[in-house]
Amino acid sequence: MKTKFKNQVMVLSLLSSLGLAGCKKDFLDSKYDVYATPTSVATDANTLYTFGNAMYTPLINNALPYAFTALDGNFFAAASDEAQRSGNVPVGTLAFNQGTLSPINVPTDVNNYYTNMYEGIRAANFYLDYSKNFEEFLARNRFRDQGTSADIAYQRDRRLIGWYRGEARIARAYYYFELSKRYGGVPIITQTLDKTANPNVSKSSFDEVTNFIVSQIDTFKDSLQVNWKTSSSDKDQDGRFSKMSALALKSRVLLYAASPLHNPGNDVTKWQKAAEAARDVITGNFGLSLYTGGYRNYFIGFTAAQSGNPETIMAVRSPASNVPEQANYPIATPGGSSGIAPSHNLVADYEYIGAPDATDIYKNRDPRLAATVVTNNSTWNGRTIVESAGGSDDMAKANTSRTGYYLKKFITDNVNLTQNGTAIHTWILFRYGEILLNYAEAMNEAYGPDGAPAGYTLTARQALQLVRNRASSLLPAVTASSVTDFRNVLKHERRIELAFEDHRYWDLLRWKDAETVLNQPIKGVTVTRNANNTYNYQVVDAASRTFRAPAMYYFPFSQAEIVRSNGTLTQNPGY
């Protein structure tokens, strides 16, 4: 009996010493606290930054600014008449190209965008709640024995967090704009929904969303850093929303609201408001002017994000990467895959700045062509692009460009993909050039090409000319004098100046031009080499396009979202 008991104790001691004694009170309390928990968050003042940054992260996709991978891993341009996807056209792009966008055929990227925008909105709403007592939070979680240096850090924290709270309003407004330009009216959520909340918020109209955005900007524009670039102490925070970028957002929002799609009765006061909003950016003493270091350079590397760059209003930065180069270098360049090929429709629109040359159709063109598009017989990736039969980029080869062109804008040349070379990419969210064109368009509609009421220092024509002069002094003078003719000149100028900056598709929608333009085939050229080493270009249809009007002026909400809303969310017309 005694032996047995001893034995038993021995065995159980063994169990116990190996951590197995099940009677240990907290045995079932094992946790996996690799992630932050409410307890850890509550004592970490840095979360005032990290939760704040969460409202910006939807602008980034896999460490690249979102626009670089917006649709099927590449620019959104292939949905419009700017470009055609090479190789197999992915199904997301096809839905736009073939006009088959529908509630039950929403491309994954489009669906993700909806979710990501609301994720950004949720992060902003969450932050506004979370940071309510940030000053007290900052003070509580601070080593007070750090002397004066601690105080400086504390003051900086207070300042930066205070601005974050303003930025949360603007970020939210920005996401609502991105949603409304796609969907028209969307539900406005201004609080963090928890699981028990009734999520069935009904849809606000496009105008209501616009008014919400504008009122948020008007109310909170002064609780923002005015201009990060010119701030001596906080320059390193550039990339966040500022008063300058909030006003630029307002200019774009009001321009969209005044456009035919949203202003069918052509209410001139809407154009006047849009003109005024653009003017407020131009005359806001933000030190803005057009970058003179070259049109191509502006879109390459970190140029646009440098604090000395006077044109940039807000840019999304990213670490070095070669994803856009891998995606868009010609297939014949090791590591390239052709990607989105600019259309001849776009190329043909670049004006001549001299006499056309019959032996080289790309000669004497607006220099922005050579900065935007890789054409045949030009140098790219350290070699001459030869697209004729037997050439290095023979268009008969698999996965070459379908149009005869490759993308150049935003793409860094000579990145050695074979050695995994990379380049910095910067996405320009707002720039002065766009604001000038917004201004010119709104002024033309409100006051005509040459009208300017008191308080407006530039006419539409003058603003346009600033942009054209920067491109080339040789561009032909703009002679259009009627509002209509001048409008067409502006449309053309936007197409050229803002090519591949994710404006074209949305401009075509808001102008209600999509049903005309996006039902034209995408043109390309086939290249033949002449005996004298010149090239002949024959314009051909490279791909067809179908735009289903009027339905496709707005995206469809996914069928799933409609069902989940329990009838609160009404589908856009035509779907």
Added chain:
Amino acid sequence: MIKHHILKCVLAALALTGFAEIATAQNRQTANAQDTTATEAQPGRLFDVSKTRSTAAVSVANGTALSRNTSPNLTNSLFGLLPGLTVTQGSGEPGFDNALLNIRGIGSYGFLGGAGGYNTYKVFVDGYETNANYLRSFSPAEIDNIAVLKDAAALSTFGMRGANGVIYITTKRGVVGKSTISFQTRTGFQQAQNINKPLGSYDFANLYNQAISNDNGNVWRPFYSPAQLQAYQNGTGTNVDWYDAALRKRTPYTDGSLTFNGGDSISRYNIVLNYANQQGLYNVANTDATSNEMLKRYNIRTNLDFKLFKIFEVKLDLGGRLEDLRAPNYTNSSRSTSILWDDLARYPSNIYPVFDGNTNNYSGTTIYPNNPVASLNALGWTSSNSRIIQGNFNVKERLDFLTRGLYLTEGFSINSYGLSTYSKTANYARYFNGAVTTTNQTSPLRATGQNAAGQEDWKQGMVTLGYDRSLGDHQITSALNYHVSNYRGDGQYSFAYHYKNISGRANYAYKNRYVGEFGFSYFGSDAYAPGNRWGFYPAVSAGWIISNESFLTNSKIVGFLKLRGSVGKTGSGDTEGAGIPVSGLNGRFLYQQYYAGSGNYYLGDGSASSVGGLRPLFVANPNVFAEQSVKYNIGADINLFKRLDLTLDVYLDKRSNILSIDNTVPALYGNNIVISNLGKQTNKGFEATAVYRNRVGKVGYALSGLASYNSNRIDYFAEVGPAYSYNAQTGRSYGTPIGLISTGFYQISDFNADGTLKAGQAVPQFGRVQPGDLKYQDLDGNGQINNNDVTAIGKPGLPKLTYAFSGRIDYHNFDLSALLQGTSGSSVNILNLGSQTQAFVNNGNAYAIAQGAWAYYPDQGIDTRATATYPRLTTTTNDNNYRLSSFWIKSGNFLKIRNVELGYSFANQWISKARLTKLRLFVNATNPVTWSSLKKNYNIDPETQSGYPGLKFYTAGVLATFQ
């Protein structure tokens, strides 16, 4: 202090038992029954009872049966042996060849069946839990029997580990008597069961010309010139059979085991040494710089039993394994070479020769960067080495001096797993027409050190109080158990898993005719919120042994007849995998709010510096709890004429509280997932086994057949309400393919001159169609073909019916056995097979299936309009044709010969001088023949449809037993 604490625990455990008076027996205590088969013990947790007294649905196979199906992986030896277990062969790749195992089909969402994932069986070895990896590397020589526990009675003590069934293994123990030494080895070769080869260059190019012309608006515009075609035809053009270039026809396989067994009244032992060596199918030498894929495994198991001081019985079991896996360094993140098989399937024959020009440079292009031959020869090799040791220690004290039949056991188990990797890697530049084409550069062979790649340890302890006694007409066998499990790892489950299980069983038989059993588990898991961790899982069952009633005791027909039934509740606390994409947590601790990175944003004026974002990982749900299963089972065990054994079972399994993502939460929430116990599913089916044994003169034979049938239905799925009820998953079997119904091909007459569809036809919304495209049924009649026209178009991938026949005959010293196994009631979606079925898509390949494509080029003499069996070819994405539809759904039914074995045993008088008691030579064929329509029509194996093929083995071996 610690001792005091322990004492309290023990006392608490004893007090909890309450019925210490009633309790228990253990280990193969067999009841007193007349029938020989019925006196066999039926394995069960806590104690075994005789088959007569068992009220549970359990299938059992003994260790010797397992070695007939040659495979280094135990899961591939389970075909056709265990009714209720669906075994599906996967890849044959050494080390990655786990078969999918499902006990009684699909009870819950999920169709993984392997390690991880929902609906996963659990594995217990000698009473302690292990995992699927441990199961895989068992040698059959270590196993006494393997049981599948299926119903509520068999699973009553498993609590949250029980809902998906348990594979319960008992290892071999020493037998009192003369010492024996057994030696068995077999060696031979293995081959692919099936390889679906693509078309050669000539056929490929001809079809490509068709495809590109189709894309050109049906205007003939060939890509390959007649001269090129002729070159392909006469053999001067590039035409590489990549499978031939990369693979060998057959490669060697060897395994062997050595067993020492014996014992006396004080000590017994069984010691097994085992070795397996499997080479891969690749055509590459084993050198310092290159290696075939291979598996080498060494197992040692020592099971010892001691009796001490009359009251103690001690068991000490040690099972250790070393497994070395080596592969060409062209592997995915889990070190499988499956990516090479993707290339082999996708790379056309004419892309380039193995070597570029006349150089020694490997060919490669941007589109086809990984020359399969180079992937084997020029990248070096990689290896992983795993070590497992399981040690179990049990001590039993007989407390007969307190009350006869009372005993106490304490047990402790450690299970430790470690994985490390070692590689020698190189790289090569890809050339095409003399120029480097990709980002790779030639680099010399370089070794990487031994790197730890994961470890797990698992400690379990238990205390059992048992009582086992016969008193006149009354027999009672019972036990009460306290089990603690502490798992920790940094591999797949990179955190602790803790559970406690207080469970008990009591089996009571009256007059050997009426049996009742009660079992329960009170189970606590760390995955749930405090206060919400424990669940109670009771089960009751009963049996009526009719053959022991007076009116049947003298029957010549009925040797044994028992009816039994059970009902009870079990749980599944297994949220890992589960299709719940909560990274790193494997679905555990969902009650706790966690915050995780939302990605980086970048700020800066001179350069970009990253700043991290933080967001809630999911919406914490404090109410999350284990999935619940209520199981009903009715069965009968019958013996007729002393020759025919029948076992029949019918079951119903009602699941509820299946943990699922609530898909009904709108996206407005902002990407925040909500997980709750939402799902409901019903599963039902039957199992039947018949074994007939006889001997006629010198010929002895046995015939047996078994069938398992499972059918499930999703009762609630939290799916977003589809437009029509016929679109829904809910109400259908889990995994039912939902797609369009294809009704043939568009013909030229369906189109207007401008290429639009003539009026009156439903318009597909997946892009413009042209003649030869697939036509679909417009179910909702709205004039459009879209995703609202989808419905069930086939059956799930897991077969409903699994059946097997086997026979065994012996004559003189010869014996011959065969096992056939087949399935029925499953569908294969061949659209998922990439290049094999989607010709040219994504620069892919073309297979024979594409030769039936719809085409009409009268000038070229091509017209398959009337005979087409495949949509028109295209070189581009085609959202209309390559979309889940009934066109791509094929029957997965098959019948395979799993094994045939012929043996010759030398007569005793010849061998006894060499102290041999048995000497048997045998030849064995495993998986030699497959019958299936999928294979016949498309040359696709119904089980292993792509990737590394399933294997056939042809071996010869010897078994020798010395005494």
